[in-house]
Amino acid sequence: MIPFNYLGYFFKHFGSVIYPKEVLDELCIFLEPLHNEASVLDVGAGTGVMSEFAHRRNSKLKYVAIDPAEGMLKYAPNYAEVHVGTAEALPFEDDSFEAILMGESLHHFYDPDAAMKEVVRVLKKDGKLFIYDFDLGTFRGKAICTMEKLLGEPGHFYEVDALKKMLEGYGFRVEVSKHKWRYTVSANL
Template structure:
């Protein structure tokens, strides 16, 4: 396994490089229409890079992050409420959030079914989900997947069409935008 607990400094200063302009635009579009009465959960947040980008799009929301690596969360911005935990056992009550983010984190989850069940549990009725990840159907996506496996990570990468089917089986309505070897998912219950 990658020693994420010891990599917070690296991710804080270099993690944002992987977020291209189209991905950030998709995130801002996803957040359009949310109000200050709503809250979002960043699962597998690491240092909170995705929440930082989201905050630039809409700074009126309540931002909450969960990650198993305390060493990552200690680099999160002050406005981000942080919790130690895993996607498979979220430390929140049912129907707690209006939206959930997963930025480059889905492929790290050990049990995708348990994680998605937890997402559905903590989302309010009509809640929304935003995912950004790498497309394993591309050369660069396969390369990232290979490297993750070398480091002992679960490497649960999906081709976009397959992830769409998985999310639909959980009751989500799904829209996917491809960006070369990466993609975003905007889904709602």
């Protein structure tokens, strides 16, 4: 298992370099319709890099970060409310958030179905979900998946069409954009 609890400093200082400009552009488009003071949950936040990118676009949103690795969260931005926890058991009331972000976290969830049920539960009506991850349908995506599984990670990587179908099964309307060996998903309930 990757010792994320001890890697916070590394991810804080180097984690953002793996986010291509196209992904950040799509994140900006995703955030645009949100009203000021909308609640945004960063699931599997790590050091909060997705929240940081989002905050640059709209600093008036209310940011909440959750991750099981306390050692990562200690590097989260101070404007984010921080919680130690998992995607499969979100410690929030029903209908709490207008938007949820998942930046390279979905493949780390031990039970993606349980996590998606929680996402749907805590999203408000007409809530939005943004996912950025590696495409299992590409050579690099398969290589990353194999490496992570060898390191003891769950490795729940998806091919784009399979993820789209799964999210539609939870009631999302899904738009997918491919970026070479990565993808983004913008989904609405």
